[in-house]
Amino acid sequence: MNLTREETLRELYNLILNKDTRDWERTVLTTTKDALETNENFKVQMAKLEEKLRPLALRDNLTGDVADFYLKILGESAEEAFDxxxxxxxxxxxxxxxxxxxxxxxxxxxxxxxxxxxxxxxxxxxxxxxxxxxxxxxxxxxxxxxxxxxxxxxxxxxxxxxxxxxxxxxxxxxxxxxxxxxxxxxxxxxxxxxxxxxxxxxxxxxxxxxxxxxxxxxxxxxxxxxxxxxxxxxxxxxxxxxxxxxxxxxxxxxxxxxxxxxxxxxxxxxxxx
The missing domain is CATH 3.30.1060.10 (Peptide methionine sulphoxide reductase MsrA)
Structure with missing residues (x-):
């Protein structure tokens, strides 16, 4: 995970507000955001989030921006951005x-x-x-x-x-x-x-x-x-x-x-x- 707590919170806020984010994804992301805002252990919370998103990520069934965020959780580069x-x-x-x-x-x-x-x-x-x-x-x-x-x-x-x-x-x-x-x-x-x-x-x-x-x-x-x-x-x-x-x-x-x-x-x- 290359993102800091502050960067992760910013990404989570944007994804939660994104109209394309599915309801289930929004619920999972909101749970993580709330935990991070109450100073829960950062690495533990990101591991939990990765575990919840993993089944859909493996089937390439996350919405686009959430899929890019999942790669960041893994410490991988997000997909090459289309200009x-x-x-x-x-x-x-x-x-x-x-x-x-x-x-x-x-x-x-x-x-x-x-x-x-x-x-x-x-x-x-x-x-x-x-x-x-x-x-x-x-x-x-x-x-x-x-x-x-x-x-x-x-x-x-x-x-x-x-x-x-x-x-x-x-x-x-x-x-x-x-x-x-x-x-x-x-x-x-x-x-x-x-x-x-x-x-x-x-x-x-x-x-x-x-x-x-x-x-x-x-x-x-x-x-x-x-x-x-x-x-x-x-x-x-x-x-x-x-x-x-x-x-x-x-x-x-x-x-x-x-x-x-x-x-x-x-x-x-x-x-x-």
Missing amino acids: FSKHRIKDFTHQDYAVFGGGCFWCMVEPFETRAGIDSVLSGFTGGDTQQPSYDEVLSGGTGHVEAVEIIFDTRKISYQELVDLYWQLIDPTDNQGQFQDRGNQYRPIIFVRNDQQGKIAEKSKEKMIESARYKQPIITEIKPTSTFWPVENHYQQFYKKNPKRYKRIKRYRQRFLLYQRLKGEIRIRLQK
Whole structure:
């Protein structure tokens, strides 16, 4: 534990006041805060807190900021912080935004972020009505939001058309109940377009997908105007870097499913010919 008593109390206060903190987490944190304020043994109280949080931490089921605090209790560095201040357009002549909902945002970042011409990829929520939705609120499916990625790209190095083409390779466009193992409206596939030019490119691309006859089921992927994009907290940003083994397992499952789906499509096309 690298934090002092005073630093720990400050962190506890912030987490207790954080609207994203779950009720159970808030109760446990409050108990520790109250004990520290009455000068209970610091190391003993932190050991008790670590023991209570451990089962959920091992299952990666703590809310984001509490998960970062748990790492500090262990004496480990908090997860690499995503620099939210750098996710903005600096050159309006040569940079643009693109927003895609394609299931869990954990698996949507790496395929875009590792492409030349991508300046930043931010995970978050969009398409709903609730202001500043929390991760748990969106997960419940009641806010109307979907998990999505907002991409800033250099138009001199990669085009919006190329991003859309890549997007179709990452999703099952026939599934309106979610994507792969992630079920629910918050995971449905949507292309969010921010102007008429993006809209025309997306619509034409979708028409080509339909005309290709690669899918037995209808293409249900929506195309909608962009709305407010709410970033998710640091813990959920760049999952593929922070949890490489788990990410590879999820990615492998998705790739196998998509490969099988494409092979069925190729067979269907050949039989039709």
